[in-house]
Amino acid sequence: MSRLLRRRGVLALGPAALLAAAWPLGALAQPGGPALRILVGFPPGGGSDAIARVLAEKLEGFLGQPVVVENRAGAGGQIAAQALKAAAADGRTVFLSHDHSISILPLVIRNPGFDPARDFVPVAGFATFVNALALSGGTPAQSLPEYVQWVRSQGGGRGNVGVPAPASVPEFLVKLIGEKFGLDLQAAPYRGSAPMMADMLGNQISAGVGSIPDFIENHKAGKIRVVAVMGRSRQAAVPDAPTFAELGLSGFEEVPYYGLFAPAGTPQAAIDRIGAAVAKAVALPDVRERLTTMGLTVGYMPQPQLAARERAYSQAWAKIIKASGFTPQ
Known part of the structure; x- marks a missing residue:
């Protein structure tokens, strides 16, 4: 993992960083500007962490600024989601998340400490998985x-x-x-x-x-x-493994997603800039190969498409969870 991108901690706020914080968004978008943080809700060594580091390595070049992966592990991504809500909406913090933190937690926890529809804005999706x-x-x-x-x-x-x-x-x-x-x-x-x-x-x-x-x-x-x-067809990464539907267990054909989310209020110019960099990154053959090898189906989703996919996934699982008799805690 370390060969992809060395893990860095939270940046200390020195005088230079305090000065940078006062710059307008246009200045932040320039090469050499302050780092972009990618929050990950799971510990180092897991799938989400590895995926974030593959992306971060390429985004640094396309954005012309440092990109750091910050692990805020715990509670199934809930801690990282709360950290995103608390972050400044200045285009310098995004949350790399799959379906659980964004779509599922609000369905199973009465008060998760965030409301995706109110507190977050989709940036770009880049893959689905099963x-x-x-x-x-x-x-x-x-x-x-x-x-x-x-x-x-x-x-x-x-x-x-x-x-x-x-x-x-x-x-x-x-x-x-x-x-x-x-x-x-x-x-x-x-x-x-x-x-x-x-x-x-x-x-x-x-x-x-x-x-x-x-x-x-x-x-x-x-x-x-x-x-x-899960899914409607077998997966290229594990072609010998049948789908649950093949084995008689239907209802799990809708597949989850991976995407980046930003705090609500983040300027559209910043969202578009990061989204464009993600599109370029996942179009690279080596990135597609690495993510595919990890078991992802790579496909860029612009902001509106990711938003629509998240809504559809939430609605599908709301029905399954209700039918299971589960009571939100």
Whole structure:
């Protein structure tokens, strides 16, 4: 990860930075201006962190200014989202997020501390991805049907499945897998995909549900096995893994997204400038290859398209969550 972009901390405000803060937006847009912060709601080592660093490396050149990745891990991205809300709307802070923080948290938490429609503005989307079920190396099953049979043979059909955050799409997927196959599956929430993966690699938990970017490296290394994926078709990164629909579990065809969001009130000129840089970055063959290898389907989404996708995804999952009987906490 360090070869992509060395992790930097929060910038200290020295006299030069205080002077820069007083400049108009036009001055901030000039090469050599103050850094652009990309907030990430998960710890270093996870899929979102790796993706942010791939983008940051290229955005520095297109924007002509430093781009730093700032990990604000915890609460499934809620801490980073609150940090975005508190940030100045000056075009110097964006939040790299997938569906969970923007679309799902407001549906499962009564007061998440932010309202995406009021507090954020979409900047640009750059990829979609799918969630998947993966089995730990120590789990003898080689497929979802074999996993179902294995769980049934272990203590009356009870099992724990790791998820990277509580009240997330992976958690609801665990619940529905259990209901579909008559298993007593309990979601075991972690603080991000990295600690969940550590327990899977250590065979502390037999299975996990997370994104393909979270699983792909260890899947290719043969340390875990992705056995089922969401979406309407199989994924190029794991072509042997069937979709849940193929295995008899429908309703998970709508795929999540990755995008950048800025504080509400950010000038349109700044949003357009960052969006244009993202478009250039994801058009580069090496960036497309790296992100595709991580399990993403790369495709630039301008501001209006990302906004429409976020609304549609939120509406689709609002129905699933309500039907599950889940009560917002």
